[in-house]
Amino acid sequence: xDNYSKLPKKKWSTGKKTAVILVSIxxxxxxxxxxxxxxFELSLNEGEAGxxxxxVETTETTxxxxxxxxxxxxxxxxxxxxxxxxxxxxxxxxxxxxxxxxGSMSILQIPRDTYVGEEVPTGGTGKINAVYSHGADxxxxxxxxxxxxxxxxxLPVDHYVTIDMQHFREIINVLGGIQMYVPWDVPYxxxxxxxxxxxxxxxxxxxxxxxxxxVRSRKGYAQGDIKRLQAQQYFFAAVFRTMKTFPMSDIIxxxxxxxxxxxxxxxxxxxxxxxxxxxxxxxxxxxFTRCPGGGLGKTNGHSGMYGVNAEALAPxxxxxxxxxxxxxxxxxxxxxxxxxxxxxxxxxEYQSMGDLNIxxx
Numbered sequence: 001x002d003n004y005s006k007l008p009k010k011k012w013s014t015g016k017k018t019a020v021i022l023v024s025i026x027x028x029x030x031x032x033x034x035x036x037x038x039x040f041e042l043s044l045n046e047g048e049a050g051x052x053x054x055x056v057e058t059t060e061t062t063x064x065x066x067x068x069x070x071x072x073x074x075x076x077x078x079x080x081x082x083x084x085x086x087x088x089x090x091x092x093x094x095x096x097x098x099x100x101x102x103g104s105m106s107i108l109q110i111p112r113d114t115y116v117g118e119e120v121p122t123g124g125t126g127k128i129n130a131v132y133s134h135g136a137d138x139x140x141x142x143x144x145x146x147x148x149x150x151x152x153x154x155l156p157v158d159h160y161v162t163i164d165m166q167h168f169r170e171i172i173n174v175l176g177g178i179q180m181y182v183p184w185d186v187p188y189x190x191x192x193x194x195x196x197x198x199x200x201x202x203x204x205x206x207x208x209x210x211x212x213x214x215v216r217s218r219k220g221y222a223q224g225d226i227k228r229l230q231a232q233q234y235f236f237a238a239v240f241r242t243m244k245t246f247p248m249s250d251i252i253x254x255x256x257x258x259x260x261x262x263x264x265x266x267x268x269x270x271x272x273x274x275x276x277x278x279x280x281x282x283x284x285x286x287x288f289t290r291c292p293g294g295g296l297g298k299t300n301g302h303s304g305m306y307g308v309n310a311e312a313l314a315p316x317x318x319x320x321x322x323x324x325x326x327x328x329x330x331x332x333x334x335x336x337x338x339x340x341x342x343x344x345x346x347x348x349e350y351q352s353m354g355d356l357n358i359x360x361x
Contacts, residue, residue: 047263050140066101071160104285126302152334169208180238237356284354292348294341307339
């Protein structure tokens with residue numbers, strides 16, 4: 001028998017035992033958290049969207065600590081349409097100006113049918129939603145669109161997030177639906193244009209299929225895409241309200257169910273920081289604006305397009321999207337000019353999410 005076995009055994013106090021147990025639990029939790037972090041880090045990727053190349057204008061270094069611009073796109077990939085060559089169109093386009101210094105967000109909604117001119121590669125459509133798939137850079141498609149945002153709206157792009165619209169309904173169902181105030185009866189149709197019914201106005205829990213109709217449908221609206229953008233505002237307000245009450249543990253549970261439907265150049269730590277800031281942000285500090293303008297008649301052989309009114313847009317951008325930059329007059333924007341609005345113009349307006357975030361009963 002060795003001498004060590006003869007020594008009297010030292011008794012641990014209850015306090016020390018408790019401390020050891022707590023440290024052990026914390027170590028296990030740290031390992032689990034590290035595993036979740038690693039999983040997210042490996043799952044998040046740029047995918048088909050690629051990178052924001054050096055040619056894309058970003059926020060000046062001196063201002064980057066105060067403001068960040070995020071390009072958010074919904075990709076609609078219809079494999080039955082041979083003109084897309086297997087690459088989707090950006091049928092939802094938003095540019096988010098996140099003011100870290102103040103703790104606010106301004107969201108610019110750009111209609112999918114916005115006319116961008118003949119010099120921009122669009123595959124012959126003339127519309128901004130085709131720039132992503134038909135631009136010169138086939139490896140970094142998001143840069144094709146970001147550079148148009150730079151040149152025509154004179155706004156930087158620092159990061160991007162894209163979502164696969166074909167799986168949009170699945171994402172909403174994974175979340176268990178969204179409690180939303182539907183602002184009006186939203187009609188929906190079959191593939192032949194026959195109306196099947198409506199999602200009725202009112203406060204209700206909407207599932208994935210209903211959410212997809214609200215976000216994507218424009219048939220049955222006299223104002224077409226503009227009415228759809230208005231409906232999207234109510235939907236995003238509902239998502240924001242849901243997010244603010246979503247425990248982080250639940251987010252971790254559902255994240256694996258939809259993380260593969262996103263492409264982004266963000267790191268996990270950056271997304272966590274952004275999500276945390278958003279949860280703390282008051283809805284009154286989040287605002288939307290749609291590009292003012294109107295439907296165009298046939299232009300350069302194209303039809304079904306939306307023309308942005310630069311004179312009406314410029315003050316909206318200067319007031320809400322350039323918090324630390326000099327104003328840019330309409331004449332210096334790169335938007336197409338000389339447009340003729342065949343169906344009247346829709347004015348620009350800036351609306352707080354707080355006005356849309358109608359509380360549920």
